[in-house]
Amino acid sequence: MRGAWQRILWWWRRDREERELEEELRAHIMIETGQRLEAGDNPEEAEFAARRAFGNQAWIAEQTRDVWRPAWLAQLRQDMRYAFVTLRRNPGYAIGAIVSLGLGIGAATAVFSAVEGVVLNPYPYNGADRMVVMSQAEGAGPFTRTFLTRNEAGLLSQAGSLDAVILWDENWMWTKNEGVPEMVYAGRLSPNVFQLLGVPPLMGRTFASGSRTSTSDLAPVAVLSYRYWQTRYAGSANVIGRTVEVGDRQHTIIGIMPERFRFLNADLYVPLSSSPSSPGPASSHNDQRWTLLRLRPGVSIAAATAELHAFVQQFSPKGRGGPRDVRVSLTTLRDDEAGNLHGMLGILLGAVTLLLVIGCANVSILLVGRGIHRRRELAVRLAVGASQPRILRQLLTESLVVSMGGGVFGIAVAYALLSVIVAWIPPGVIPGDIGVAMDARVLVFASVIAVLSGLTAGLSPALALSRSRLSAGGRSEVSTRGTARTHRLLTLVQCAATVVLLAGAGAALRTLVALTSAPLGYDPHNVAVFGLTFQGPRDPQQTAGYAERIKTATLEVPGVESVALTGPAPTPPVEPRRSAIQIPGVSDGQQVVFAEVSREYFSTIRAPIRAGRIWTDAEDRLRAPVGVINATMASLYWPNGNPIGQRVRLAVSPANDQSIEIVGVAGDVRNDGLGKPALPEVYVPYTLRALGAVLLLVRTSGAPADITAELKRKVAEVNGEQPLMASASLEERLRQNGWDRQRFAASLFSAFAALALVLAAVSMYSVVECAVSLRTRELALRIALGASNARILREILTSATMTIALGMGAGLALVAILQRPIAAWTQSSLWSPVSLASSIMALAVAGFCAVLIPAWRAAAMDPMRILRTGE
Amino acid sequence: MADKLGILQGTLDLLILRTLQRGPQHGHGISQVIRAHSGDVLQVEHGSLYPALHRLRREDWIESEWGVTENSQRARFYRLTAAGKRQLAREESRWKLFVKAVARVPRAQE
Numbered sequence: 001m002r003g004a005w006q007r008i009l010w011w012w013r014r015d016r017e018e019r020e021l022e023e024e025l026r027a028h029i030m031i032e033t034g035q036r037l038e039a040g041d042n043p044e045e046a047e048f049a050a051r052r053a054f055g056n057q058a059w060i061a062e063q064t065r066d067v068w069r070p071a072w073l074a075q076l077r078q079d080m081r082y083a084f085v086t087l088r089r090n091p092g093y094a095i096g097a098i099v100s101l102g103l104g105i106g107a108a109t110a111v112f113s114a115v116e117g118v119v120l121n122p123y124p125y126n127g128a129d130r131m132v133v134m135s136q137a138e139g140a141g142p143f144t145r146t147f148l149t150r151n152e153a154g155l156l157s158q159a160g161s162l163d164a165v166i167l168w169d170e171n172w173m174w175t176k177n178e179g180v181p182e183m184v185y186a187g188r189l190s191p192n193v194f195q196l197l198g199v200p201p202l203m204g205r206t207f208a209s210g211s212r213t214s215t216s217d218l219a220p221v222a223v224l225s226y227r228y229w230q231t232r233y234a235g236s237a238n239v240i241g242r243t244v245e246v247g248d249r250q251h252t253i254i255g256i257m258p259e260r261f262r263f264l265n266a267d268l269y270v271p272l273s274s275s276p277s278s279p280g281p282a283s284s285h286n287d288q289r290w291t292l293l294r295l296r297p298g299v300s301i302a303a304a305t306a307e308l309h310a311f312v313q314q315f316s317p318k319g320r321g322g323p324r325d326v327r328v329s330l331t332t333l334r335d336d337e338a339g340n341l342h343g344m345l346g347i348l349l350g351a352v353t354l355l356l357v358i359g360c361a362n363v364s365i366l367l368v369g370r371g372i373h374r375r376r377e378l379a380v381r382l383a384v385g386a387s388q389p390r391i392l393r394q395l396l397t398e399s400l401v402v403s404m405g406g407g408v409f410g411i412a413v414a415y416a417l418l419s420v421i422v423a424w425i426p427p428g429v430i431p432g433d434i435g436v437a438m439d440a441r442v443l444v445f446a447s448v449i450a451v452l453s454g455l456t457a458g459l460s461p462a463l464a465l466s467r468s469r470l471s472a473g474g475r476s477e478v479s480t481r482g483t484a485r486t487h488r489l490l491t492l493v494q495c496a497a498t499v500v501l502l503a504g505a506g507a508a509l510r511t512l513v514a515l516t517s518a519p520l521g522y523d524p525h526n527v528a529v530f531g532l533t534f535q536g537p538r539d540p541q542q543t544a545g546y547a548e549r550i551k552t553a554t555l556e557v558p559g560v561e562s563v564a565l566t567g568p569a570p571t572p573p574v575e576p577r578r579s580a581i582q583i584p585g586v587s588d589g590q591q592v593v594f595a596e597v598s599r600e601y602f603s604t605i606r607a608p609i610r611a612g613r614i615w616t617d618a619e620d621r622l623r624a625p626v627g628v629i630n631a632t633m634a635s636l637y638w639p640n641g642n643p644i645g646q647r648v649r650l651a652v653s654p655a656n657d658q659s660i661e662i663v664g665v666a667g668d669v670r671n672d673g674l675g676k677p678a679l680p681e682v683y684v685p686y687t688l689r690a691l692g693a694v695l696l697l698v699r700t701s702g703a704p705a706d707i708t709a710e711l712k713r714k715v716a717e718v719n720g721e722q723p724l725m726a727s728a729s730l731e732e733r734l735r736q737n738g739w740d741r742q743r744f745a746a747s748l749f750s751a752f753a754a755l756a757l758v759l760a761a762v763s764m765y766s767v768v769e770c771a772v773s774l775r776t777r778e779l780a781l782r783i784a785l786g787a788s789n790a791r792i793l794r795e796i797l798t799s800a801t802m803t804i805a806l807g808m809g810a811g812l813a814l815v816a817i818l819q820r821p822i823a824a825w826t827q828s829s830l831w832s833p834v835s836l837a838s839s840i841m842a843l844a845v846a847g848f849c850a851v852l853i854p855a856w857r858a859a860a861m862d863p864m865r866i867l868r869t870g871e
Numbered sequence: 872m873a874d875k876l877g878i879l880q881g882t883l884d885l886l887i888l889r890t891l892q893r894g895p896q897h898g899h900g901i902s903q904v905i906r907a908h909s910g911d912v913l914q915v916e917h918g919s920l921y922p923a924l925h926r927l928r929r930e931d932w933i934e935s936e937w938g939v940t941e942n943s944q945r946a947r948f949y950r951l952t953a954a955g956k957r958q959l960a961r962e963e964s965r966w967k968l969f970v971k972a973v974a975r976v977p978r979a980q981e
Contacts (some may be wrong), residue, residue: 006929020937020947025921027946029897060918067925159935320968 010068017068021061029054035428059070075390079397087401093370094402097363100759101406101453104359106413107352107752109446113418113438115349125259126198128388130163130295131333132304136312142327144578144591146312147288153190156293156311161304163296166193167289170264172693174249174533174723177232183533183693184228187266188245194223196294197263202226204240204255217467220866221271222251226259228267246270250733260814267505292333323497347822348745351504351752354497358756360453361490362763363406368487369770396455403454411446414438421748460477484774487767488803494763494849495807496814498756499839503815505753508746511675515742521678522570522605524730528704529569530696531725544687545622547694550722551598553714554698561699564604565686567596569695569733576671576679580651586637593671593681594650596689602628602666604699605730609636612644612664615685623687628664630671633680650682660684673736697730704729757842761850768800769854779858779868789859793863796855804847808840883915883923885966888951888959891902891933897946899922932958 010017011200032050039042066074089095125131135143148156148167157165167190175184206223222244224233233239243250251270263269272289295304311327381391418438502645532550533542547565554563570578579594599614601607611634615626626646634643649658662683668678686694700707708726715724728736772779779792819830890896890904901924902915929934932955938948945946 006931008927021921021925023945024947027897027944028899028917031897031940031942031946034944055917060921063918063922064925067922067929391947 005072007068018065021064021149025054025057025061026814030058035357036126076397079394080401082394083398083401084607086398090370093366094405096762097366097402098405098409100359100362100366100762101357101403102409102413103755103759104352104356105410105446105453106417107755108449109410109414109438109443110350110417110421111352112445114413114421115346115632124199124258126196126295127163127297128333129296130299132293132301132330133294133333134291134308135329135331137329138326138580138590143327144292145326148291149288153291155314156308159304159307161295161307162301163294164196166190166292166294168264171724172531172533175247176245179328183720183723184246184267185265185532187264187269188272189263190272190289191271193263193269197261198569199258199261201255202258203237204253205254206257206269206565220249220251221254222246223255223257223269224253225257225262225267225269229256232267240649244268259383293330297475301330301332310463347504348748349454351501351749354501354761355752355756356449356453358494358497358763359406359757360456362759363399363402363453363771364456365487365490365766367402369766371634375832400451400454403450406453407447407450410450411443414446450842479647484529484771485553487770489540491760491764491767491803492807493809494756495843496567496811497805498753498760498843499811499836500814500818500830501753501756501831501841502750503811503836505746505749506832506839507830508749510740510832510835511537512739512742512746515674516739518670518674520571520674520734521667522607522758524570524605524734526700526702526704527605527730528699528700528707529727529729529733530694531727532565532696533693533723534691541623541687542692544623546719547598547686548621549718550696550715551600554673554696554711554717557707557710559700559702560711561701562600562604563699564600564697565598565694566601566697567686567689567691570605570607571670571674571732571734572738573733576681578679579682581682582649582651583637583646592633593649593679595671595681595683596686596691596694597683598686601683601697604697605669607669608667610667611642612662614664621816623685625658625660626663626685626689627660628666628683629662630666630678630681630683631668632678633682634665636680648682650684674739683696695727696724704731706737707847721828731754757846760843761846762798764804764847764848765854767803768851771799772796772854772858776858776861778864780861780863784859784863784867793855793859796858797851800851800855803849804844804851808843812836812840882966883919884927885962886913886915887920887923887927887949887957888932888955888962891949891955892959893947893949895936895938895950896939897948899946901949927955930958931955952979 004351029047029050032053033047036046036049054060080783134146136144136146148165153167156162169188171186171188173186174181174268175182189207193206194201204223209219229235229239239253240255242253244252244253246268271791293304293308295301305328308330309326312326312328382388413631415438532547547660551563551565554560576593577595578591581590581592599620602609602614609628610631612628614628615624618624619626629643635642638646639746643662643665646662648662649659666683669681670676670678671681672679689773698704698707698711701846705726712724712726715722727733782791783792815830815836822830886905890901893904896904896922898917902917902920905913905915924933928935928949932948932951932952935947935949939943940946965974
């Protein structure tokens with residue numbers, strides 16, 4: 001007890017204590033010298049004798065200092081210093097080990113950060129883990145996201161398993177920025193949204209649900225997103241209280257949300273009731289909204305699903321009664337929004353784990369290899385009295401120093417890699433409110449990996465070495481067999497892991513090729529896209545006339561070949577809009593994709609017409625109930641008959657009282673993402689339905705970006721108030737919506753696989769090098785006795801090749817086992833003869849080269865020199 | 872005397888404390904006193920003496936003070952503390968117990 005206090009005191013004044021200790025010992029020698037002088041020695045001899053009698057002054061001082069220092073600390077310091085010295089003396093080994101470990105740790109940390117951000121803790125919302133997205137399926141049809149009217153939402157919120165139901169609409173809307181018309185992406189939210197998401201505003205307030213009783217007379221207020229506040233108002237503090245014109249109405253700005261709140265990725269939020277849902281009277285009976293449900297705490301998804309199923313059956317579809325054959329499914333918000341990333345991140349996590357395993361195995365191999373070169377040194381240390389635990393501890397310290405170095409390097413790599421990952425994640429892949437950043441937990445994770453891998457990598461060689469006996473004189477090959485076995489096992493594991501990574505890279509690359517070369521059904525090259533919102537409520541007839549004028553104006557722009565209007569893009573970034581369809585005698589209530597387009601749509605994107613015709617200009621203008629279907633739909637519903645002339649009813653269309661006559665069949669366009677086959681689709685004239693916003697597709701003869709300025713001028717000539725937003729061209733959209741992500745996955749995987757290959761090659765090299773140096777004397781003896789170089793070479797190569805071949809076999813087995821679960825996550829299969837064969841080839845070539853160098857060196861040695869010197 | 876003994880493990884503390892009972896002394900003096908009073912039988916290694924002195928100081932049984940020897944050499948003098956006196960008593964009784972116990976072990980028949 002007292003000792004501890006004195007120790008602290010000593011540590012506190014350690015400089016003085018050190019000086020005093022030195023003086024104390026010096027005084028001892030002085031006193032001794034004085035006595036010897038008195039006894040009659042001559043001065044020089046007296047001091048020399050006194051020193052000799054005293055002994056090793058530095059050692060005694062060190063022993064005395066140890067009294068004050070905790071022993072383990074002193075030893076640790078000693079071990080660390082020694083480790084640094086030995087590492088500096090052998091930088092190749094240190095660099096090899098630190099780099100292997102650092103790359104492994106860095107990749108694991110970066111990917112873990114991404115997984116943490118996207119999968120484990122994605123949203124800044126209150127109770128985000130209880131938020132679910134509801135989908136339903138009719139009959140045997142596919143599940144589609146559920147949209148609810150306000151009445152249905154009211155009914156649903158009585159469900160006992162639900163905490164809340166929120167509704168919203170999201171749209172491009174028209175606004176004015178200092179007199180210049182502009183478009184904003186507005187979220188029109190039910191008043192309870194902000195309260196439920198529970199994110200406090202950065203400034204001002206949000207529209208509270210204090211007034212939720214009368215949602216209809218909520219004042220026209222707006223809450224700005226951080227991004228919009230920064231870009232439009234330059235982050236000025238006095239925007240609160242100012243007004244912004246959105247969709248023909250003045251809204252008072254009451255608050256600004258913090259940066260991480262990016263619900264819907266909208267520019268601003270207005271109350272759902274303060275603005276018309278979409279222009280035109282036709283939509284008033286069809287105000288279905290996006291919905292998000294929050295479960296009560298403790299309610300399971302299964303229980304909620306069962307309860308909601310009963311509710312949904314009550315919502316009878318328009319015009320029909322009776323219970324419906326409907327299924328309900330709930331997915332958490334996380335799975336719904338990041339679902340497409342889950343698989344990829346999971347696989348990446350698996351890949352980096354393999355990489356880390358390879359890195360650790362590498363360090364272990366390097367440690368053992370180095371230990372073999374140090375057998376003599378260790379044997380001597382044991383002989384002069386170092387205890388086995390002491391040596392073990394020292395070796396462990398050394399491997400920990402290496403792994404700490406690897407950890408520091410790894411964190412640097414992780415930062416670099418994460419910024420690359422974040423920069424490479426194509427826009428739109430991760431919902432805006434998911435934050436990916438390095439955080440403290442991730443750093444802890446990295447440190448734990450570093451320490452653990454240092455221990456595991458250091459433990460087995462440290463144990464093996466500390467057992468080595470003096471009697472062996474540092475010369476024997478006693479430990480050869482055990483070391484060789486460990487090495488073979490580690491190499492085998494590495495080879496297997498490398499095969500899996502290479503196969504993964506191959507699969508990712510094949511998916512990339514499949515995606516980029518997939519027949520789209522149209523030609524996205526040189527098609528510019530503009531967003532066009534229609535200002536204020538307007539009836540469809542008026543809109544059509546107005547759109548026609550804009551179309552004509554656009555055609556006058558030099559370089560424009562053709563112009564079309566469309567609701568959705570040909571390959572929408574998210575799920576395509578669907579509608580239930582009724583075809584007398586064929587289908588009742590099944591879902592088809594649904595698009596409102598102008599007649600030039602097909603020629604503009606160069607989608608062929610397979611049969612029949614497109615509607616005419618006159619039909620476009622007259623809002624004739626005609627439609628064109630795609631080939632998939634034709635073959636699905638009329639496999640033998642002729643669809644032309646048939647009539648169908650669409651539930652979503654405002655013209656659902658009328659049936660639509662099919663006049664033509666168009667070629668399939670990929671309308672459900674790049675990787676999936678086309679779904680049945682119906683195209684109708686865009687004039688049939690009042691659209692608040694459309695896309696203007698413009699086929700150009702030159703680069704799509706070149707026409708932007710001129711096109712904007714022409715449109716302004718038609719209407720100076722018309723906002724027009726230049727958007728990514730069709731090709732850019734495809735890149736963003738699929739190609740980039742796949743390219744990203746493929747390049748990450750290829751990078752990991754290449755890394756794995758390099759690491760595996762390094763370790764194969766050092767394994768053979770180590771095996772050869774263990775057997776140097778034996779080999780030298782055999783060469784001296786007449787064994788040919790070729791024979792020695794063959795022997796070394798054979799054993800190494802066997803190990804590599806076994807590892808490849810294990811890797812193939814692993815691929816076969818992993819193939820099924822991974823296929824469930826992604827569309828691509830690991831098991832492809834071409835990519836597996838090339839993986840094996842790559843590994844074989846790399847391995848053979850790595851093994852050949854030390855083997856050749858062994859075969860070419862001078863046996864007499866070895867035998868004479870014993871080196 | 873020809874035979875010189877190293878210090879029996881655990882008895883160095885007792886020897887130091889006993890020596891200091893006679894008054895403050897420096898390291899060199901302590902080792903000399905022990906050797907002289909044991910008739911040159913007990914030799915204190917310096918490598919054990921100084922760590923032992925500092926260990927006793929750490930435990931607060933002795934305290935140190937810089938002073939001057941009769942030959943006007945500056946040196947660090949150690950002195951027993953109150954706790955040191957109690958510790959000395961404990962060590963003394965343990966030592967007596969040990970000697971008695973050793974004496975009681977019967978010798979082989981001669």
